[in-house]
Amino acid sequence: MAALAARLTGGAYQRLRDTLLPPESAMRAGLALGGDADAPLHLDWIVAAMAFLAALALVGALATADAAARWRHGLTGNLTVEIPAAVSADKGAGAASPEERLNRAFDVLRSEPGITRATPVTRQHIAELLAPWLGDVGLGSLGSDAGGLAESLPVPQLVDVTLNPDGHLDLAGLKQRLAAAVPGTTVDDHQLWVADVVHLARLAVGLAIAVVVLVALTAIAAVVIATRAGLAVHHEAIDLLHLIGAEDRYIADQFAAQATRLGLRGGLLGLLIAALALVAVGVASQAVDPKLLPQLWPTVGELLPLVLIPPASAGLAWLTARRTVLSALKKKV
Amino acid sequence: MVRFENVGLRYGLGPEVLRDVYLDLGAGSFHFLTGPSGAGKSSLLRLLYLAQRPTRGRISMFGRDIATIPRADLPALRRQIGVVFQDFRLLPHLSALDNVALPLRVAGIDEGKVQEHVVELLTWVGLGDHLDAKPATLSGGQQQRVAIARAVITRPRMLLADEPTGNVDDRIALRLMHLFEELHRLGTTVLIATHNASLVERSRHPELRLDAGQLSRVTRRGAA
Numbered sequence: 001m002a003a004l005a006a007r008l009t010g011g012a013y014q015r016l017r018d019t020l021l022p023p024e025s026a027m028r029a030g031l032a033l034g035g036d037a038d039a040p041l042h043l044d045w046i047v048a049a050m051a052f053l054a055a056l057a058l059v060g061a062l063a064t065a066d067a068a069a070r071w072r073h074g075l076t077g078n079l080t081v082e083i084p085a086a087v088s089a090d091k092g093a094g095a096a097s098p099e100e101r102l103n104r105a106f107d108v109l110r111s112e113p114g115i116t117r118a119t120p121v122t123r124q125h126i127a128e129l130l131a132p133w134l135g136d137v138g139l140g141s142l143g144s145d146a147g148g149l150a151e152s153l154p155v156p157q158l159v160d161v162t163l164n165p166d167g168h169l170d171l172a173g174l175k176q177r178l179a180a181a182v183p184g185t186t187v188d189d190h191q192l193w194v195a196d197v198v199h200l201a202r203l204a205v206g207l208a209i210a211v212v213v214l215v216a217l218t219a220i221a222a223v224v225i226a227t228r229a230g231l232a233v234h235h236e237a238i239d240l241l242h243l244i245g246a247e248d249r250y251i252a253d254q255f256a257a258q259a260t261r262l263g264l265r266g267g268l269l270g271l272l273i274a275a276l277a278l279v280a281v282g283v284a285s286q287a288v289d290p291k292l293l294p295q296l297w298p299t300v301g302e303l304l305p306l307v308l309i310p311p312a313s314a315g316l317a318w319l320t321a322r323r324t325v326l327s328a329l330k331k332k333v
Numbered sequence: 334m335v336r337f338e339n340v341g342l343r344y345g346l347g348p349e350v351l352r353d354v355y356l357d358l359g360a361g362s363f364h365f366l367t368g369p370s371g372a373g374k375s376s377l378l379r380l381l382y383l384a385q386r387p388t389r390g391r392i393s394m395f396g397r398d399i400a401t402i403p404r405a406d407l408p409a410l411r412r413q414i415g416v417v418f419q420d421f422r423l424l425p426h427l428s429a430l431d432n433v434a435l436p437l438r439v440a441g442i443d444e445g446k447v448q449e450h451v452v453e454l455l456t457w458v459g460l461g462d463h464l465d466a467k468p469a470t471l472s473g474g475q476q477q478r479v480a481i482a483r484a485v486i487t488r489p490r491m492l493l494a495d496e497p498t499g500n501v502d503d504r505i506a507l508r509l510m511h512l513f514e515e516l517h518r519l520g521t522t523v524l525i526a527t528h529n530a531s532l533v534e535r536s537r538h539p540e541l542r543l544d545a546g547q548l549s550r551v552t553r554r555g556a557a
Contacts, residue, residue: 243383
């Protein structure tokens with residue numbers, strides 16, 4: 001059974017290799033170090049694992065940056081005006097009704113040239129926002145707009161304000177005028193929230209970049225180790241090549257060509273596995289209530305940098321192998 | 334062409350395996366190198382094919398002092414030297430054709446010419462039917478002929494051979510000697526290390542003998 005599984009796996013791997021790359025015989029004219037199958041440490045699989053991790057880290061960075069940009073864009077163009085509910089002590093005969101307090105605030109908002117639109121948040125929407133804490137009772141009571149919790153709880157009135165992107169808003173002046181018109185009114189410009197989001201996003205992107213750098217360094221270390229192992233394995237062939245007049249560059253190119261093929265193959269395999277994993281996550285996320293999960297899925301355009309992973313793996317492998325061999329051969333006669 | 338002056342060689346901290354060697358191989362000369370096992374023949378050959386630098390003394394080759402040659406210039410010098418190793422040193426994953434082609438490919442010769450010359454030479458040494466054979470599928474004698482073909486494919490200025498007729502029958506040995514003679518006639522300097530006394534005695538070429546690391550010239554009646 002194990003032998004059969006191994007045979008099937010081997011066959012599948014060979015077919016995959018043949019699909020991804022031309023046959024070795026077409027690429028190895030003059031190759032003196034044996035085929036890629038002789039390469040030590042299965043460098044292609046190590047690079048595939050590194051490419052997989054790099055792809056996930058990159059996707060994480062791109063998704064976080066994208067979500068942060070969307071959140072920031074959504075929040076920086078808006079204000080929320082909060083008009084407090086009149087407390088029981090204020091509810092005398094001369095106290096302003098909620099509608100009157102709202103109208104006073106609107107008068108101030110309409111006079112501001114930097115504001116495009118001001119929309120009161122409906123009590124139904126406020127009730128929905130409070131539902132996770134108050135449950136259906138709160139929702140029903142508030143939604144009914146009469147009696148129950150709506151009367152007993154000091155729920156403020158909220159106004160969504162959209163700012164003119166080209167206009168200038170005197171936020172401090174607006175706050176003062178609103179407070180004068182309706183005492184206790186506050187303006188939330190979301191700056192604290194935006195700053196936190198931006199900070200978090202930058203941290204996440206920085207972390208992802210650090211992971212990519214770490215993965216690249218690990219891949220470089222793997223190529224160095226594999227190349228040194230290759231030098232040890234092929235020392236007789238290398239000695240022979242030297243004795244028949246091969247220059248260090250020729251020998252280094254042999255190793256570099258092999259490492260490039262393995263790096264490219266590993267990069268493609270890693271990207272393929274990462275793509276499958278991301279598709280699986282995407283499919284699974286479809287089943288989750290979008291309210292519970294923020295939009296973290298980058299667009300196809302934003303995923304384009306991922307196609308750089310295979311050529312980057314190949315380039316890194318080429319450069320590392322070549323430098324490792326040239327450095328080692330310098331010590332020979 | 335090749336000159337050794339007071340050359341000594343030791344490996345690490347071991348004893349000297351070559352001592353006070355003076356050697357002068359003129360351009361187009363043909364010499365046999367004889368001596369018992371362990372006398373230093375292989376070490377002398379290593380110095381000649383630039384696999385080793387001497388511990389002391391001076392070696393000049395093709396008019397250049399080995400001690401002062403930059404490392405980057407050694408490949409070009411080595412391409413003028415063909416070597417037949419005692420253990421053949423064929424690359425096991427390459428076919429006979431690719432093994433013989435290696436020195437030409439290393440030198441950057443056009444692939445069309447490589448194929449033409451290699452096929453011609455392998456056919457000449459009797460391996461025309463084994464072009465694609467891997468060394469493991471060839472007999473000792475056939476491997477040796479591949480090794481010899483690889484050594485002479487570049488028409489080297491100097492040919493060094495370590496026991497080149499050790500694994501072949503008399504007919505093939507004679508044929509190989511004719512090949513060496515032919516190269517010699519074309520101007521190649523030839524040095525053959527051998528235990529085959531009859532081969533040396535049959536030849537008119539001079540014999541150099543190594544005993545315990547010391548080189549001497551053997552005077553033979555009728556030798557050139």
